[in-house]
Amino acid sequence: MLIFLWAESQGRVIGLHGGLPWHLPADMHYFKTVTTGHTIVAGSKTFASFPRPLPNRKNIVVSHQPATAFPENVSVLHSLPAVRAYAAARPQEKIFVVGGAQLFAGLLDDVDFLYRTRIDAGFDGDTWMPVIDYSQFTLIDQQPGIRNEKNPYDFVFEQYQRH
Numbered sequence: 266m267l268i269f270l271w272a273e274s275q276g277r278v279i280g281l282h283g284g285l286p287w288h289l290p291a292d293m294h295y296f297k298t299v300t301t302g303h304t305i306v307a308g309s310k311t312f313a314s315f316p317r318p319l320p321n322r323k324n325i326v327v328s329h330q331p332a333t334a335f336p337e338n339v340s341v342l343h344s345l346p347a348v349r350a351y352a353a354a355r356p357q358e359k360i361f362v363v364g365g366a367q368l369f370a371g372l373l374d375d376v377d378f379l380y381r382t383r384i385d386a387g388f389d390g391d392t393w394m395p396v397i398d399y400s401q402f403t404l405i406d407q408q409p410g411i412r413n414e415k416n417p418y419d420f421v422f423e424q425y426q427r428h
């Protein structure tokens with residue numbers, strides 16, 4: 266199953282200068298908890314924003330570049346049809362598409378679940394989540410984030426399932 270996992274602020278902003286516009290450790294913790302033991306699929310720009318392949322998860326990068334351009338413990342897929350085929354061959358596996366915008370846009374028709382962290386604050390950005398038709402999805406879970414000194418925004422963890 267294909268799951269989108271991302272955080273967005275007001276106006277669907279998701280990125281700035283190759284990284285995240287905000288520092289929200291509670292969301293990083295959520296990302297780690299949800300994805301550990303599963304598979305993550307990242308576009309090469311998003312992969313480049315990680316300090317290293319993420320541990321305890323299968324890391325797949327989507328890129329036109331040869332596999333030799335990436336660390337050995339990373340799998341490389343060279344097209345969106347290849348991602349679809351990978352997921353179709355593993356229906357029981359949780360495959361988290363973790364961005365960025367190019368991957369989200371290209372796989373929007375294929376995604377089964379949406380795990381969105383909605384940050385109720387405004388940030389400058391240069392990368393946006395594509396428009397999603399939420400009428401095709403049911404909100405199945407919603408947990409408020411805890412705002413505190415280290416996480417100084419209102420935010421909500423949402424999970425949607427395609428009908």
Ligand SMILES: NC(=O)c1ccc[n+]([C@@H]2O[C@H](COP(=O)([O-])OP(=O)(O)OC[C@H]3O[C@@H](n4cnc5c(N)ncnc54)[C@H](OP(=O)(O)O)[C@@H]3O)[C@@H](O)[C@H]2O)c1
Binds near residue numbers: 278328342392
């Ligand atoms: N807020 C969030 O939750 C979140 C999540 C993820 C990312 N982000 C942010 O989003 C930004 C990056 O997003 P982005 O949209 O610019 O880039 P991206 O989707 O991460 O990566 C784009 C790259 O992926 C590869 N790619 C994309 N489509 C492909 C296809 N059909 N076939 C083969 N390769 C393909 C290409 O790599 P090559 O050029 O190597 O061929 C392309 O340059 C960063 O700022 C990041 O921090 C935010």
